[in-house]
Amino acid sequence: xxxxxxxxxxxxxPLLVTSLVALTVVIERLVFLAxxxxxxxxxxxxxxxxxxxxxxxxxxxxxxKGSRDFVARVLTFALEHGDVSFANALLQASNRxxxxxxxxxxxxxxxxxxxxxxxxxxTVTGMIRAFxxxxxxxxxxxxxxxxxxxxxxxxxxxxxLIAMVALLPFNYGNSRLEQARQxxxxxxxHLELLLAKAGRSxxxxxLA
Numbered sequence: 001x002x003x004x005x006x007x008x009x010x011x012x013x014p015l016l017v018t019s020l021v022a023l024t025v026v027i028e029r030l031v032f033l034a035x036x037x038x039x040x041x042x043x044x045x046x047x048x049x050x051x052x053x054x055x056x057x058x059x060x061x062x063x064x065k066g067s068r069d070f071v072a073r074v075l076t077f078a079l080e081h082g083d084v085s086f087a088n089a090l091l092q093a094s095n096r097x098x099x100x101x102x103x104x105x106x107x108x109x110x111x112x113x114x115x116x117x118x119x120x121x122x123t124v125t126g127m128i129r130a131f132x133x134x135x136x137x138x139x140x141x142x143x144x145x146x147x148x149x150x151x152x153x154x155x156x157x158x159x160x161l162i163a164m165v166a167l168l169p170f171n172y173g174n175s176r177l178e179q180a181r182q183x184x185x186x187x188x189x190h191l192e193l194l195l196a197k198a199g200r201s202x203x204x205x206x207l208a
Contacts, residue, residue: 008154011122015155018118019162022111025104026169032100033176039068045187048075052191055198070097070180071187078188086192094184101177108170112163119159126152 005012044067051060057079064076077093078086130149 004154007151008158009122009126009152011118011125011155012158014118015115015122015158015162018111018115019158022108022115022162022166025107025111026166029104029108029169029173032103033173036070036101039070041067041069041072044069044072045075048072048079049190049194052079052194053198070100071183073097074184075187075191078191086195090188094181094188097184098177098181101173101180105170105173105177108166108173111166112170115159115162115166116156117159119156119162122155122159123152126155 005016008015044064047063048060051057051063061076061079064072064079067073067076074090074093074097078089081089081092127149130152
């Protein structure tokens with residue numbers, strides 16, 4: 001592996017930095033998603049719904065306080081700050097939580113695009129050096145040229161490999177982001193319906 005790295009040319013160093021950035025983001029995202037799954041408390045969300053359905057808004061707020069579940073945090077924030085606009089409070093809380101799921105995905109998106117371009121640039125510069133040997137008078141020049149082209153392609157191979165490895169966690173992170181968005185939207189809509197049934201304002205009016 002070290003030999004391939006050295007034969008790949010100077011662009012292997014930017015590729016190495018890109019791969020390290022991608023690896024750091026992937027590890028951080030996997031740890032975050034695992035911790036969020038471990039922190040889920042569906043019973044806290046159920047208690048919020050039960051209290052809201054009974055019209056006990058203070059009890060609904062208390063049921064979600066201290067919860068580490070992101071859905072429960074969104075609902076609790078909306079109940080605590082929905083005296084002016086419940087919908088705006090829900091939107092603010094959901095955007096804050098979804099931003100945590102979205103963090104780092106833009107970096108992986110950039111890596112997926114950048115790594116193949118870095119590899120291609122390394123290949124182009126390597127082929128320029130290889131074809132520069134055409135002017136050499138040594139009999140071994142054709143062999144040197146083909147060897148130089150083969151080495152130049154190493155950069156492209158590494159760039160494609162980095163992009164392919166980063167693509168899988170990127171898609172996984174996006175799927176978890178979309179799943180979190182749907183869970184928040186469904187819980188928020190359900191809470192609004194329960195509040196409306198309990199004689200409270202559901203979408204825009206003040207909450208008692």
